[in-house]
Amino acid sequence: MSLPVQELLARGVALTDVALERLLPGSEVLPHSIHRAMRHSVFAGGKRLRPLLAMETAVMVAGSEMDGVVELGAALEMIHTYSLIHDDLPALDNDDLRRGKPTCHVAYGEAIAILAGDALQTLAYETLANLRCSAQAAVQIVKEVAVATGTGVGGSLPPGMIGGQVMDVEGEGQKPTAEMVEAIHRAKTGALITVSIVTGGIYAGGSAEQIAHLRAFGERIGLAFQIVDDVLDLTQSSESLGKTAGKDTATDKATWPAVFGIQESCRQADALVKDAFLALDGFGERAENLKSVARYLTERKN
């Protein structure tokens, strides 16, 4: 059954937040500071897009609601949050504001922020190891997530999230080229979005062929998502973004509009989404909700 995207988004947030509330140690659990720091960043108003992609993919592949897939979503959100906490640190992007709130190190100090990021990565893998699917599927999911969020290993595999962060840090001050921006975007944001879709499919018991289609879909959606993010950074105010707007330009960061301009960037994002949808042809009407979410990713305003 196809639902309005606002309903899908609201349900994604509600379900993910309940799971995260249950999986994260409480603020009263010792040692207090790190659990409060983890919760500060995890419950800072994230849109839970990666969990939503995992959940909608699983439902699409299984053809019905999937028990426990929300825990996969929660683990992906923990990984996303750990990467934001570390990315915001003074030694990296040095950001004070994230989703309209003080960043983790501003609120809890650098030492606790570093360890809170570490602990969220650790808790994500604990959560994946506890997934209510077969051990074979769980091991495959752990492997997919680790590869997607690692440094990449050169030719045979695309670089992962941390590899993208390194390229981003090292590219600062250089004139961005199309190849460089695409490589950074595919790695830094695209890989985690792709793996959210792929692991949702693995959780639901998808065939190798289905997983290949999901991967093709995810790679295009992931890149489109980051292009839109770059455009929003240029065109929206800090207030509506909840983070420091225009920062990417100010620091000469590798962004899509810096290479292609705003209009062409928007056109390419749209084209990527349309192209991505072709990969879902085999799922027929069952793909409608996932497509709505993907469409939202290129039409959102913050």
Place this chain on the structure above:
Amino acid sequence: MSLPVQELLARGVALTDVALERLLPGSEVLPHSIHRAMRHSVFAGGKRLRPLLAMETAVMVAGSEMDGVVELGAALEMIHTYSLIHDDLPALDNDDLRRGKPTCHVAYGEAIAILAGDALQTLAYETLANLRCSAQAAVQIVKEVAVATGTGVGGSLPPGMIGGQVMDVEGEGQKPTAEMVEAIHRAKTGALITVSIVTGGIYAGGSAEQIAHLRAFGERIGLAFQIVDDVLDLTQSSESLGKTAGKDTATDKATWPAVFGIQESCRQADALVKDAFLALDGFGERAENLKSVARYLTERKN
């Protein structure tokens, strides 16, 4: 067959280093800086005690050499190294020297050191997901490692490695009590040593009863190991330690000798090792090599 401990140690280093060399991306793989930083810290002359404990435990439980257990050891060493890299950062212990070499952030800068630590944790889980054991055993190993290296969740489980680091950071400047030092030691060092032994047993297909005995053994050995480390910090020179000696006293850190004195600390470490050996009674003579390694941990001079 029982071997001299120096032979066991040398074999542990040699086998682990071959596996790490194979598992870590090469220095020439893009992005260069992070792979060089990871290798800098992983190949800084570590004694590979955690891999050795995992390997000797697996051989003891299986009754013969275990194929592929060295990859489990390599993953544990990656986790150990990631924790050292982050612990050495300016915001935490601010150490310039580790095993006689510049620490990761001194050699590669803070941003790359933070990401290199992150990437070693990620690669450890990728490695665990690729272990050549059953999927059931691999999932159990991922779970055990994540719990042991996390923050702990209050009453039901002992705190893990990151929880110990937090307690250590927050305890600085306070007069250390016996309870506090024991909690920090069990979490910060003990948990990873214990899980090296426990996962070696799981990899080898040990029964629940055997795993319980291994856990009891590991907890005592882990605590004894850290007590000896504290004593060495007080009694050895920086040169023989390869790190800044006396730093624990200088910063009023929670150490065993600060509470019990040097002589009583040594006595307690010996008593813990003897007590630990009782838990291995069921393995008979097959436990000799593992016992030799454990004995070495409390007699080492650096």
